[in-house]
Amino acid sequence: xxYLDSHCHINGEEFIDDLDAVLNNMLNNHVxxxxxxxxxxxxxxxxxxxxxxxxxFKIAIGVYPEDTNISEDIFKEYYEKMKEVDAIGEIGLxxxxxxETKEKQKELFISQIKIANQLNKxxxxxxxxxMGDCFExxxxxxCRGVLHCYSGSSEMAKELSKMGYYxxxxxxxxxxxxxxxxxxxxxxxxxxxxxxxDSPYLTPVPNRGKRNEPSNVxxxxxxxxxxxxxxxxxxxxxxxxxxxxxxxx
Ligand code: NI
Numbered sequence: 479x480x481y482l483d484s485h486c487h488i489n490g491e492e493f494i495d496d497l498d499a500v501l502n503n504m505l506n507n508h509v510x511x512x513x514x515x516x517x518x519x520x521x522x523x524x525x526x527x528x529x530x531x532x533x534x535f536k537i538a539i540g541v542y543p544e545d546t547n548i549s550e551d552i553f554k555e556y557y558e559k560m561k562e563v564d565a566i567g568e569i570g571l572x573x574x575x576x577x578e579t580k581e582k583q584k585e586l587f588i589s590q591i592k593i594a595n596q597l598n599k600x601x602x603x604x605x606x607x608x609m610g611d612c613f614e615x616x617x618x619x620x621c622r623g624v625l626h627c628y629s630g631s632s633e634m635a636k637e638l639s640k641m642g643y644y645x646x647x648x649x650x651x652x653x654x655x656x657x658x659x660x661x662x663x664x665x666x667x668x669x670x671x672x673x674x675x676d677s678p679y680l681t682p683v684p685n686r687g688k689r690n691e692p693s694n695v696x697x698x699x700x701x702x703x704x705x706x707x708x709x710x711x712x713x714x715x716x717x718x719x720x721x722x723x724x725x726x727x
Contacts, residue, residue, distance in 0.1 A: 479711050481699055482511035482721050483692040484646050485568075485602065485626045485674035489514045489525040492678045492689060501530045503693040510534060511721060512692050513674075515568055515602060515626075517542045519552075522559050536725055538565035538602050540590055543572040546582035557593065564725050566594040567602025568626060571615075574607040584611060591619045600724050602626050603643075609634055616643065624724060627676050632661035639670040644724055646672035649682035649690065652701045663705045668716050672724075673698045 487493075488500055504512070510532060514525040516539040525537045539559045541548055548556075560566055569590045571583050594601045601623035605612040609630035616623075616638065624644035628635060635645050645666045651659045663671065673695055675682075681690035682697040699717070703710040 479508060479714055480511070480718060481507065481509040481695050481714060482673070482718060483509055483675050483677070483695045484513050484624065484672045484721055485515055485648070486512055486677040486692050487515055487517070487521070487679075488512075488677055488692065489516060489521040489528060490678065493691075494524075497528070500691045500693075501528075501533065503691060505530065505532050507693040507696050509692050509695055511718070512536070513538055513565065513602070513725070516540075516559075516563075517568065519555060519559070536564040537562075538567045539563050540567040540569040540602070541586060542568065543570055543579075543583045543586070543604060544576055546576075546579045546586050548586075560593060560597060560599070563599070565600045565602050565623075566590055566597070567623075568604040569601060570604035571608035571612050572604060572606045573611075580608075580611070583608075584615065587612075587615060588619055591615070591621050594623075595619075595621050600624065605630070613638065617641065622724065624672055626674060627680065628659075628662060630658075630662075632658060632665040635662045636665045639666045644670050644672050644720060646674045647702065648674045648676050648698055649680035649686075649694070651705075652682040652697050653686070654683070660705055663702055668706065668713070669720060671702070671717065672720055673702060673717055 511534045516522040603625045627648045628645045677690040703713040
């Protein structure tokens with residue numbers, strides 16, 4: 479039984495000191511695939527060096543919604559890396575932290591979707607308190623991709639899955655107050671579901687309060703299998719297939 483983490487940031491500074499231990503925890507828990515998501519160029523430099531026998535790492539890079547004031551030169555650097563990686567992301571809209579740059583965020587998001595389509599690569603979408611606009615953009619500018627750590631309604635998740643998008647759930651699915659994420663799992667076809675940690679953030683129960691790491695994805699998978707009332711092994715077979723369908727084409 480093999481797990482995967484479709485979204486993590488173990489390429490970040492939080493993991494510089496004990497990355498080996500984190501990678502060993504992954505292996506010990508059979509987490510054998512992981513997407514390293516870069517939100518800046520330093521993350522990318524570290525990502526290409528992350529190697530471990532028995533774990534298949536992929537890399538994603540994109541200009542984060544925070545960075546709407548990025549210079550043309552730096553954008554070009556990102557673009558060069560985009561040609562090398564497995565996915566474009568995380569890109570999208572964040573109206574929680576950066577409500578003052580909504581219009582610029584939309585422009586930046588759309589321009590990167592166009593690049594992804596041109597390079598024939600999937601996108602990894604970040605959307606926080608912006609699902610309405612995000613939905614409209616994904617509807618209009620069609621592409622392959624996943625909504626990471628999905629936090630919108632189950633109805634919208636269903637619509638997005640019909641449009642071909644994957645829906646990824648993380649730690650919040652296991653939290654005591656989880657209601658809508660549980661409905662999302664029930665409403666999205668199993669062949670459009672993914673699991674993730676978003677390490678170092680959003681740690682699942684029972685490790686809440688600690689830094690998150692990819693080995694914790696096992697708790698997300700267990701919870702998802704429980705909600706769907708299927709064997710964990712059945713779920714994981716499908717999740718592995720979904721991940722490969724999205725990122726290995
Ligand atoms: Ni992330």
